[in-house]
Amino acid sequence: MISDALAGKKIAVTGTTGFLGTAIVERILRCVPDCTLVLLVRPGRRGADQRVRREILKNDCFDRLRDHLGADEFDAMATERVIAIGGDVGTDGLGLDDDGRAILAGCDIVIHSAATVSFDSEYDHAVEVNLLGPLRIAETLHDLDVCPHFVGVSTCYVAGNRKGAAAEELLTDTPFHVEVDWEVEVAAARRRRTDVEDASRTPHQLGEFAKEARSTLGAAGVAALAARSEQLRERWVSKQMTEAGRARASSLGFPDAYAFTKAMGERALIERRGDIPVSIVRPSIIESAWSEPFPGWIRGFRMAEPILINYGKGLLSQFPGSPEGIVDVIPVDIVVSAIVAVAAKGPAAKPEVFQAASGTANPFRYSDLVDLAAGWFAEHPIYDEKDQPISPPAWKYRDPGAVPNELARAKRVLDRTAKALDMLPLRGRQAQLSGELEERRDLVDRALEYVELYGSYTACEAVYQTDRLAALDAWLDPADREVFCLDPGVIDWRTYVQDIHLPSVMKIGRVKTAPTGKGGESRSARLRRSVLSPDRELAAFDLENTLIASNVVASYGWLATRRLDYPARVRLVARTLTQAPKMLALDRADRTDFLRSFYRRFDGAPVDQIDEDALEMFSDLILTKSFPAAIRRVRDHKALGHRTVLITGALDFVVEPLNPLFDDIIAPTLMTGADGRTYNGRMTDVPPTGETRAQALRDYADLHGIDLKNSVAYADSTSDLPMLDAVGFPVAVNPETKLASLARRRGWLVEIFAKSPGGPRKLMPIGTRKITPRKTA
């Protein structure tokens, strides 16, 4: 009996916050009553003990046991039988403190299931965890001078991209083994990290990051661009490291760095095990539970889930692989049974290998999977945002290689279109359109990623032998067999896919499996409601293209031409037009510089006349080009008791008539000349643009004791990003392409405010002619 064999034992388990580890803890607690568990978890911020309680024992995996015992009893049992120790298999000596070492030293069995299983993990990271992890445990045990039974969890894929039978034996005993010095490999991976980090910091590369940051964010200000640039660098490094791992693995005949580092890890462990008795369990692709603790239990997203969901959504219709290929899937509960049984059986003289796989005993063909999934989705469709059921496309089996090429081609076309669109001055609805294109691009990107990540697995046509697993099953007591099922033959694939796995995946993936009905409010309505909640404190508004479709050049043109005769007007407009390209370039480079240089034009403008004319311009230009819905929004905020503030680079006399809308206006002021009667074209302060705008907003909030996290900001361009980022409720108004895409990704409210369709249209910003002599003051 397993429970007898393990009675009174102290079992250390690593990787218990993961999918497999959680299941191991659950099964032992539920089915092996008289043993104690020592869980090695990274302490994190909360400490190991808290992590065990919150991240492991709260999982629905334990619902069955908790229901059986009652909550209080369950907690008491857990307190008694579960000991958490802080540590990390990625650190030499496991990062254990003295207590931890003492506890580990007292363990009879060590089950090592910690691994970085993501298929796109970085090379050195995979090496540290998968290769060195088991080794570090062994070395710590040597250090403690103890020899517990070491049960290592590996993977069937350590066999590499082979065809034909893969036996349950140590890698060094197989004829396909390639001799590689794992120590050299570790050094190489670590060196690679340093090299890539260096390469990411060359002036050329840094320039590229800065350029890309600028192209996605525009003139968003130094801080935002720097942050984005650094983020891009980090991503680049990560990608390089993943690539390095994949390349190295592939050169040695492994599908990816995961399988490769796992294989090396097995070797290193065997080599350095010393007196520690070792057993190795190699599962294939672990998926949701067949029956224990309940059918369909799964934790986190695994390999096949995103592919299945994207197929159901109609987004993915092809994947490399041949229909007769075997998809070697093994339910998590069978793997757990194998591990516990191996631990109970105890070590053999020579390290033993057990493969938990379904390929030999109960092969599941690729075509069966596709047919079962298609049949299921036909009856249980996923619904789109418009509540329409999605009909999944016919699956295409493709040769490896064909798919990535096709996808890469599609990606190139979309990339170019997006670039071209980026350069057009699009706003509002058109910008949304380019957003849709970007969505398509993301889809292709994702599909390409899946194919790259998982496609190589379809090249693994090895058939994993499970004779030892069968022998282990034979060794089990009949009573054990009820609880610790080791036979993949019990799986009915139709039931497994359609009744167990897919329903569970859809639930965990929060996929819309039923129409939400008319009652559900749209996302933007929900966002709008939160923006217009009475709890908000402040609403900050940009002016240009947020409240009005006009700009500083237009208001200058209007004021400058108001008192000119016709030929002079034409001259002024012509002159301004010829300078337009230069001004535009300056504006793109730095708005503050642009405003400084542009406002010089007000040098010599009489203060009285400007004030008088600005009031007329309010009607003729500002209101004419205003967005009524935007003005209503300002008033809505005001009515809700929010403080409203206008922050603009437009001059104070231009926006002065908007005063009643706002509690405060933050706008630059021009200095007057010595006589006090004319402006000299210089601003008194740095105008609020870019970061300065965000800072002005922060200063304003501080002054009035306002929490910006509880405030709203409206703006139209990426140059306003610092301001939008500064508040808790940013709203993109008529966003230009870049901001539209940012807003969509970050889930910001997007408002399209338009000019009143019937308003008079002015082609040129020319002032309504003032004929009479000015009223004498």
Next chain:
Amino acid sequence: MSSTPPTTGPFATKHDDRPTPRPGFVLDVDRSTPPILFHHGEGFRLEKLPAGRTRVVYGPEPKAGLAHPDAAVEHALDHPLDSEPLSALLFSGMRLTIAFDDASLPLPQMRRPDVRQRVIEAVLDRAAAAGVDDVHLIAALGLHRRMTEAELRHAVGDRVYDAFAPDGNLYNHDAEDPDGIVDLGQTRHGEDVTLSKRVAESDLLVYVNINIVAMDGGWKSTATGLTSYTGLKQHHNAETLQQSRSLMDRHNSELHKSVWRQGEVIKANGPKIFHIETTINTNAFGYDGPLSMLQKREWEWNARDRAKFMGLQAGLKAMSMRARRAAFINWRSPYEMTSVQAGDVDRVHEATLERVLDQHITPVEGQTDIVTFGLPYTSPYSVHSIMNPVVVMCWGLGYMFNFYRGRPVVREGGVIIMTHPTPNEFHPVHHPSYIDFFDEVLRDTTDPVQMQAKYEQRYAEDEWYRHLYRTSYAYHGVHPFYAWYWGAHALQHVGQVIVVGGDPTAVRRLGFRPATTMMDALEMASDTVGPQPTITHMHNPPVVMADVT
């Protein structure tokens, strides 16, 4: 008025080539009747109306204008009704205020010189002769939008504008100036009366009016044009307007009764008033020229008229909405002054009314199941602007429907069919509160009483609208409510309103039904009035007022 017009002197009428203007007339449509002209916003429709049950009401043809309008003005000032001559009321050192009707009159704007210019210049001549220095000129716009410089120049003439505006002595009335309005007390019905402070403190108010329809003039000039929201809401409200039957019939209109009561208070507590009223004929589109066929009766169109109309339609078709709007906005009507009378407000207004009704009235026998109106491109509230949907409602149900004396043309529970594109468009400067009224209030209710209770005060006292009214060119925040109340009587009276050719979204928001063609509309109307209904079309131009017996 004598029956044969004099040929010499201040009352002599102009000799034009026309035959003597014919009185109004009701045409019974038969199978030989040509299609009838309908205004349709910035365009026109010709509609074939069902024979045997349709009649078309034509107004009297434009009366002959005065041959010597300036002489007539002089004569009126010097020989006023129930008053001393103007010159006798003027003295050196006095405070004189001249108020004049705003841009909402006349429609369309008249060709220069505007009647107001003629009268004001004559008044100013006499003031100058009497040595009056302290003269203010005020556009009596009530809660309408401020007049622009160009509009003021057009109304009073450049000479007057340049003499007074630069010094700030020619300006728009500001009903929201906290220091500019005085309280004159209450009427015998407890209605508040307020007046412009400058006017109230003047030794003499000379009011210069243009009377185009019977609703205007009399005490309404002063009591609505120079007052505040407080004074206006006494009669500009849903209940009063539901009882104003009709708005064009001064003696049967609750609104006018209330206004006249306020007039009593102004007479008692306000300044001395020298009231000048002018009437103009209905010659909006000229006796010749590109649009002259519009005011001819369709079966009298000659080949040239038909060609002009086809050319006009083709031209309009080729133009964008914006271009069409601009083209019509620039049309100036060759209106002619038909009379001018001055002196005591009541006496003057009775004389004016007689003239106006003489120009507008056509007797009509009995009511009808359906009445049809063609709505033009302009209205008092959309001068140099856009006929937004709310103004469309006001023009159809507030004005056209009220052009009756006795009983409404359409029977109770009948149907109004009007033609207008009703675009969902608003002028952002002129009508900011209309935009919000349309989006907020009409989305909730179209019932005048309900909206008055729920929304009016908030719009009326809104800071932002007040700011726009005072400093920009916006109608007062409460004005869309007034536009809507104007149709309150019609809303109560009829069973259904159908807009032919109207933007469906906008029309439905108004609570009306959109129809694509007149035939569809008649079909839809039969839901309410049964099959084979009787139809009356109120032909416009020229403006006609039905005397329904």
